[in-house]
Amino acid sequence: MAKITFSIGGVHPDDAKLSRGCAIEVLPLPQTMYVSMAQHLGAPAKPIVAVGDKVKTGQVIAEPGGFISAFVHSPASGTVKSIGPRKDLAGNNVTHIEIAVEGDEWVEGVDLSDTLVTEIQEDRQAILDRIKACGVVGLGGATFPTHVKLNPAPGSVAECLILNGAECEPYLTSDFRIMLERTKEIVVGAAIMQKVLGGCRTVIGIEENKPEAIEAMKKAVAELPYKIEVLPLKKKYPQGGEKQLIQAVMHREVGSGGLPISVGAVVQNVATSLAVYEAVQKNKPLITNVLTVTGNCLPVEKQHNYLFRIGMPLSYIAEYAGGVPEAAGKLISGGPMMGRAIANLDAATVKGSSSILYLSAESTKRGQESLCIRCGRCSDACPMGLEPFLLHRLYKAGDVDGLEANAAQDCIECGCCLYSCPAYIPLLDRVRQAKGMAMAAIRARAAAKQAAKESKTK
């Protein structure tokens, strides 16, 4: 049994990987696709096409709107029908480019063959440019632009690249499937990132509940000419949390408010590695990803892992898979611990979409909140070593100094506290608010310090 894991807190929900046996299927193109301009962390992309323009698959249709932003490409060939606000899955208006799909004619220069390209070019900057041009963002949840993460600020050195194949969220199997079906491409992608980072130690971390993926990955690593380790990890949530994974693999902890690179770590998801491979070796922009259709009220034969294109409405995918099951009480995009409830099923998929998860009302119903019995389960569960019961109390008292002193700002919003609470106190809902208050206080202080410094220099 793999013993490697993070040392503080964590919970053990049933992993419910019901769709693990479902091979990846390619979804056909719908008639209309809606490409969001907010596909990534940071500034939204700016459309560079106009209504009526003809576009090809893989053509750039929006450019970065800031330093932390990314290119967006057309997921199909057709005509730009409209550019304007459309509701995302939470129901918020976001600019989308609507494309009337006419076919799947790709732009020039994209290698669409399945041939594995293992030769990696030497020019580091050229690799980074390619990753940026192909719009690659982190596919593990945060969708942080990959070219920024792979280019640490001067002075910081990457000592370890960790490939995140933990997939610690229950139900989700998309990372598992690509690790089985696209194994070698992922390894080459890792080798590319390793080269960009200056040849540091590279580790692929996989939770032990995916033994087939561990085997496949070990075999691929042995057959390819790179220096990469495969590391089985103990099954514990949130193993795939960036800070937890760094601690498990490197025995180092990222300081409060710090970036992984401050301890020499760079963490990338296995799906991101695949996207890097396709971008650098095949010149293929990021317009596809794998998504799991699963849930506890969906028979296994109706579950799927789909290769989707960004801009496909979730409702289209749900319909194609056989419709929303009768018993579904809650629809979730992402895992049951950290995913977001879908308020609008007509929302379009984005680069980071990982699932449509149907949970029965019974299984997702929150119990009636009662008084805290001071059992301490929330603080035992917290992987950051926080005391949610205390933060909850300080939040209710409006004690911002107390919240900051007790590290409310360090919360990673993993949900372990509320998951473990026998009194069903909505701990995370309130700690999230508390975190906002503490962060605002920290930012205000930094801004005041900066202003004082500027007035002094004048």
Added chain:
Amino acid sequence: MAYIVSPNPHIHASVSTKKLMLDVIIALCPAAIVSFLFYGLSEIAIMAVSVASCVVLEWAITKYLMKKPSTTGDLSAIVTGILLAMNLPPTCPLWVVFIGAVVAIAVTKMSFGGLGQNIWNPALVGRVFLLVSFPTYMTDWTVPAGFISNVDAFSGATLLGQVPILGALEADKLVNLKTLLHNVGGSAGEISALALLAGWVYLLVRKVIKPWITLSIFATVALVAGIFHFVDPAAYTGALFNLLTGGVILGACFMATDYVTSPMSSWGGVVYGIGIGFIVMMIRYFGSYPEGMSFAILLMNTAVPLINMKFHPRKYGRK
């Protein structure tokens, strides 16, 4: 069709206050059954009155005074009722039991706002109130007729009560391995160390509690008694005697580990346990009461907010 839209997490562990309390009740069953066997119908009556009074009082207070939904469904009033009954002598009059329940539930628990809000362990405050108010009833250790007869039962005094009469050396000899199994002459919860420990192990296996508080109490009692006994065996009873007599096991396993009135962190729990172990031995050796577990736990309950200020879990990425 409208689907639920709410923030993460979307699933919940199979845990609730009610399930935890049910586990505590199950864990108390072996010791309760043993007390019924040895003390018979009078003990069953005490248990019934204690539990019923606690539940009805909590229900009435939430309904008529607080005007809130009843909280008796969380089963915590039943736990308090069982623990109160186990802390009383088997001859205790039923109206005294009822007064104990009033002090435990009405005064100690509900006055502070109910479950989770109280500073002191309700059953222990109930017991101590009765001990101070009705010393005659509370120290009458006559053994009533049980379903199992006891030839070697003392009547009139507990083992701890024998110390001033027989002296430490003779008293020590009264404790042997049989005491572990059953030790008649005391409150219901003092009879069988084995039954209590079995319940404690059940709570550990079910991950309801952690072992640190209990173990640090046992270790401190053993250490303090060991040192005093080593220095002067004629004046001070030994470690085994002090672990197996009085309410040390009941207190360490079921009263000191009460979530509400014990520290939140494991290290805080160790400090709290050491405090309880030390205070109980000081009371036994130098105090005017033969037993001191209730006072020791209540005193350390009082210190819990201070302990919580000092001890916190280790935070990720911080020194």
